[in-house]
Amino acid sequence: MQFTPRQTEIMLAARRDGAASISALAASLGVSLETVRRDIRPLVDDGHLVKMHGAIQLPDHGREAPFDRRMRENAVEKRRIAHHIAASIRDGDSIMLDTGTTTSILARELSARRELTIVTNSSDIARTLATVNGNKVFMAGGELHGDNGAAFGRTAIDFIARFRVRHAIISIGAVDAALGPMDYLLEEAEFARMALQCGERRIIATDHTKFGRAALVKVCGFGDFDLLVSDRAPPGEIAEAIEAAGATWEVAES
Incomplete structure (x- = not known):
């Protein structure tokens, strides 16, 4: 679904605080309790929020786990995808x-490759590939998460934006059949969108659990x-949307 401006503010409040009372939302938005309830109802019906007594919160599947734990989730599938791209x-x-x-x-x-030039905003990626095999790493600055x-x-x-690279590779948080690749944080989506514009070959790497999910921010079409x-073929509607746009998809075999 497309969020209205108030629904976007409600989702941001839930994302920021984990939960929010309906009365607090009404006060911050300057509207009545009934107006907030009307805004919330379709968000709950579509699974973006869970309604509790007098409050709302994100469903468990709408929250990303801390990075270290996410590194262990679906690790086998992610390694297959990474090996395929590498x-x-x-x-x-x-x-x-x-x-x-x-x-x-x-x-x-990519640790076995030599003389790579890597541009990234990730300190983990920079540490992994810098100072080995004659690689050159350019690390973007900015606000550190x-x-x-x-x-x-x-x-x-x-x-x-100053760079033009052979391969631009991003990961995403969700793939919606209507809206396309999405992510949970505005700043991550904006960075990924620009990264794709810098590549001759533009690649999205994502495991199958992201298919059929919607996040807060659209990354690209x-x-x-x-x-x-991915580690599995995309569902029919997503595969058709990819092919209709002139892109392709590949399954990383075990």
Whole structure:
């Protein structure tokens, strides 16, 4: 569903605080309790929120776990995806990687490559690939997020916009059949969107659990990337949307 401005504010409040009372939302938005309840009802019906007595909160599947724990979730599938993508990257290639568990695992798969040029906002990826095998790493600056150790904001986006790389590879939080690839945080979505614009070959790496989910922020359309790599084939509607936009998808075999 497309959020109205008030619904967007409600979702941001739930994301920021974990839960929010309906009375507090009404006060902050300057509207009546009944207006807030009307705004919330479709969000609850579509599964974006869970309604409790006098309050709302995000459902468990709408919250991303801390980065270290996400690195362990679906690790086998993510390694398959990373191995599949790494097989198409050659010594001397230039690569842009955003922060994400799948892209961090991909960085480890690339440890055998030599003389790579890497552009990233992820301190984990930078540490993994810097100072080995003659690699050159360019690390974007900006506001540092404590959870994933990545930099965001206008400074980071302006920095990566200067580069043109062979492979631009991003990870995402959700893939909706109507809206396309999505993420949970505005700053992560904005960085990923710019990263795709910097690549000759634009790749989305995502495991199958992201299919059929919607997040808060749209990253790009189905026509804004060249290849989606996952551990399973996308569901019918998503596969059709990818192909209709002129992109392709591949399954990383075990």
